[in-house]
Amino acid sequence: MLSEIRQFVERKVIGDSIPSLVRWGKSVPPGLMRRLQAEEFRKVIRYAAARQKFFRHKLGEAGVDPGSVRGPEDLGEIFTTPEDLITLPAEDFLCREPQAVFETTGTSGGPKHVYFSYEELDFAARYQAAALWESGVRPGDRALCTFDAGYWISSWVTFLAAKQIGVFCSAIGKPAPAEVFERLRLYRYNVLLADPTWLVSLSEIAESQGALPMKFIFAAGDRMTSAYRDYVQKVWHAPVILGYGSTEMGGGAGMECRARSGYHLDDYNMLFEILNPDPEGYGELVMTTLSRRTMPLIRYRVRDVARWIPEPCPCGAPLRRISPIRGRRDEMVVMGAGNMHPEIFENVMRGVEGIEENWQVAVRQEGVHDILEFRLQLSNGREPEAVERRVRENLEKRYPEIWANHTCGMYRMAFRFLPPGSLPLGRKPKRLVDERAG
Ligand SMILES: [Zn+2]
Missing domain, CATH: 3.40.50.12780 (ANL, N-terminal domain)
Incomplete structure (x- = not known):
């Protein structure tokens, strides 16, 4: 046969x-x-x-x-x-x-x-x-x-x-x-x-x-x-x-x-x-x-x-x-929010106005807590509060299960607004970095 x-x-x-x-x-x-x-x-x-x-x-x-x-x-x-x-x-x-x-x-x-x-x-x-x-x-x-x-x-x-x-x-x-x-x-x-x-x-x-x-x-x-x-x-x-x-x-x-x-x-x-x-x-x-x-x-x-x-x-x-x-x-980061991939944050950032193209998300540790830190550069004179609100809304709407881990305290979120030009990224920008010790 x-x-x-x-x-x-x-x-x-x-x-x-x-x-x-x-x-x-x-x-x-x-x-x-x-x-x-x-x-x-x-x-x-x-x-x-x-x-x-x-x-x-x-x-x-x-x-x-x-x-x-x-x-x-x-x-x-x-x-x-x-x-x-x-x-x-x-x-x-x-x-x-x-x-x-x-x-x-x-x-x-x-x-x-x-x-x-x-x-x-x-x-x-x-x-x-x-x-x-x-x-x-x-x-x-x-x-x-x-x-x-x-x-x-x-x-x-x-x-x-x-x-x-x-x-x-x-x-x-x-x-x-x-x-x-x-x-x-x-x-x-x-x-x-x-x-x-x-x-x-x-x-x-x-x-x-x-x-x-x-x-x-x-x-x-x-x-x-x-x-x-x-x-x-x-x-x-x-x-x-x-x-x-x-x-x-x-x-x-x-x-x-x-x-x-x-x-x-x-x-x-x-x-x-x-x-x-x-x-x-x-x-x-x-x-x-x-x-x-x-x-x-x-x-x-x-x-x-x-x-x-x-x-x-x-x-x-x-x-x-x-x-x-x-x-x-090798870009995946396992943390309190779940298995995080750069693609997740590309989707979260989609449609967020007032930020420069080269943003980065870092996973840090404070005490025993995972911190998801958004590093953004503002453009067009937007208010940081408005940008932050929009990012949180996108995360909640587009990744409800990741958001649920946040509301039940599995990780915290932080926002850092940097001066333009302080995130020089190469041809393949590293969107997601793990900065936790060990
Ligand atoms: Zn087909």
């Missing part, structure tokens, strides 16, 4: 055009999808056990027989971590001769190196092409991709994806937005793929000089707050669709559909788990690559925190959905 399914999949997935891949992808019953994933998982486990030094060593340490592994739960505490990729030589992970390498910078330590074959890059591009097609990108459109190139993967995979659907594409690295703005008219781009902060800069130019018609805008690579998304959509009169991925995931791992409610994951090529979910279901994403053979990653600790969205999507795709990324596991 499974080999029949396999033949069916290989014919449909590898042989057919992108539009028929999309049609087929949407017709697979979820139960069959889970069985295919389970079968692919067992295959990659046996493959890596035979060829990958790192995984073989882990299995030996834990005394696990790869032949007995049926699902991730049978691997117990066996994981691959970002630190493993940074500190161990590539040879420990490579299962065959690679043809390409990409890098990604970690939050600590040096770059991680991830190797591929050409075939694997084309294969990853095929699924990105399907996602673009499903979003409405068609031959005749002209795509401009300004994801960072160099050793980053997303620019290259996007270019290969555009090629597979026959769409005009310039993947040009990440030039200054002004340089690109001058060429929008010349090359008649109507699809943009870029990271959120770059899109905001381009949109600022467009707002003052006039925006050209756009069909779609895809954003990935950084977190896009809803304030940024609303602004970009308003300037270009086009929907902004978000993608999720990384170099370790081979580029894209998930994308919003037109319902724009969470990311549909690439269940064909990756098996995701959510580790140690909290009572709301949020936990760390763990990913196993199902189809890559050059450098498969077994139960890779992604460090991003999200939860499943179990309800079926109105778009009808059988691909599982996760929530927007709540934050990095």
